Amino acid sequence: MAARLLSDADTMSALTLRLEVPFESEQHAQIAYNSLRVDREPSRATTRRQLSVAADRLVAHLEAPDARSLRTAANALLDLVVLVCRTLERFGAERHAAV
Amino acid sequence: MVVTIGFEGSANKIGIGIIRDGEVLSNPRRTYITPPGEGFQPSATARHHQAHVLDVLQEALDIAKITPDQIDAVCYTKGPGMGAPLVSVAVVARTVAQLWQKPIIGVNHCIGHIEMARLITGADDPTVLYVSGGNTQVIAYSERRYQIFGETIDMAIGNCFDRLARLLKLSNDPSPGYNIEQMAKRGQRLVRLPYVVKGMDVSFSGMLSFIEERLDKWLAGEYTPQDICFSLQETAFAMLVETTERAMALTGSQEVLISDR
Numbered sequence: 026m027a028a029r030l031l032s033d034a035d036t037m038s039a040l041t042l043r044l045e046v047p048f049e050s051e052q053h054a055q056i057a058y059n060s061l062r063v064d065r066e067p068s069r070a071t072t073r074r075q076l077s078v079a080a081d082r083l084v085a086h087l088e089a090p091d092a093r094s095l096r097t098a099a100n101a102l103l104d105l106v107v108l109v110c111r112t113l114e115r116f117g118a119e120r121h122a123a124v
Numbered sequence: 125m126v127v128t129i130g131f132e133g134s135a136n137k138i139g140i141g142i143i144r145d146g147e148v149l150s151n152p153r154r155t156y157i158t159p160p161g162e163g164f165q166p167s168a169t170a171r172h173h174q175a176h177v178l179d180v181l182q183e184a185l186d187i188a189k190i191t192p193d194q195i196d197a198v199c200y201t202k203g204p205g206m207g208a209p210l211v212s213v214a215v216v217a218r219t220v221a222q223l224w225q226k227p228i229i230g231v232n233h234c235i236g237h238i239e240m241a242r243l244i245t246g247a248d249d250p251t252v253l254y255v256s257g258g259n260t261q262v263i264a265y266s267e268r269r270y271q272i273f274g275e276t277i278d279m280a281i282g283n284c285f286d287r288l289a290r291l292l293k294l295s296n297d298p299s300p301g302y303n304i305e306q307m308a309k310r311g312q313r314l315v316r317l318p319y320v321v322k323g324m325d326v327s328f329s330g331m332l333s334f335i336e337e338r339l340d341k342w343l344a345g346e347y348t349p350q351d352i353c354f355s356l357q358e359t360a361f362a363m364l365v366e367t368t369e370r371a372m373a374l375t376g377s378q379e380v381l382i383s384d385r
Contacts, residue, residue, distance in 0.1 A: 060219045061215060063218065105174075105211070112219040113223070116181070116192070116223055
């Protein structure tokens with residue numbers, strides 16, 4: 026990845042990150058995608074984020090003008106991905122009969 | 125019988141409640157308490173909620189003795205509040221709603237406060253004084269909507285109190301407001317503070333600035349921290365009483381509901 030300074034004429038951000046997160050099923054990947062795609066980045070954010078699903082994988086594409094912004098956005102996204110994974114793990118298998 | 129589960133994490137508390145036909149079956153929560161002198165920032169608060177939300181969810185189900193099958197809808201605080209904490213909790217609510225195949229309902233935090241208080245107290249059609257860390261409003265129900273009759277034009281009273289507590293380095297455990305109240309009980313002297321009511325609205329930033337500018341000088345010998353806490357409460361509460369009374373006079377309301385948590 027080559028880093029370069031952003032100028033006013035630039036519309037492309039300098040740094041990109043692509044993440045693929047495998048889930049145990051296509052259904053779980055779709056659930057994760059639905060849960061995470063709703064919230065827009067805050068208007069002040071300089072990072073752009075795109076989410077999609079490919080079979081049993083969640084795919085995230087981040088673009089940022091500098092390494093620090095990219096790291097911050099990636100860490101925040103990963104925290105939420107981990108949270109979804111933990112939720113799926115802990116509550117995904119429950120099929121209790123009515124008491 | 126309608127059973128709903130609600131997720132709330134708009135500020136420093138993460139709470140999950142289960143209600144069946146108006147009866148609260150469970151209401152566990154965790155509070156993110158910062159050291160004295162520090163307020164809670166969005167990303168640290170979000171991390172706190174992420175760390176605890178699933179345990180609180182399990183607790184809510186266990187205490188209520190409710191299984192996911194029995195739940196009819198998943199509710200969550202959509203806003204207003206702090207962005208990162210709100211998102212963290214919303215993500216969990218969305219995930220379980222999909223797992224359990226239940227409809228999901230976004231709730232306005234302020235309306236949630238009022239409806240919860242009406243449920244608990246049985247109030248019918250009160251004038252509502254809604255005060256918290258992030259909100260200060262006088263509200264009445266009219267034309268099928270909650271209408272804001274008056275509000276703070278700058279900061280919430282809770283935020284003002286939290287910031288005074290930080291200046292005085294009071295503990296945030298269990299909450300800064302609670303500790304200000306304990307201090308206020310031992311106050312002896314009234315410090316004259318700016319009393320700011322503008323029609324139906326109130327303002328606290330001037331009072332806070334006034335205190336900030338003079339605090340070191342006061343504590344050097346004129347007033348004790350207890351006096352200052354007492355004076356802040358006397359002044360701020362009197363301002364809210366005035367605006368609430370004004371709203372009651374306008375609507376002819378017979379009830380006041382104070383909703384603060």
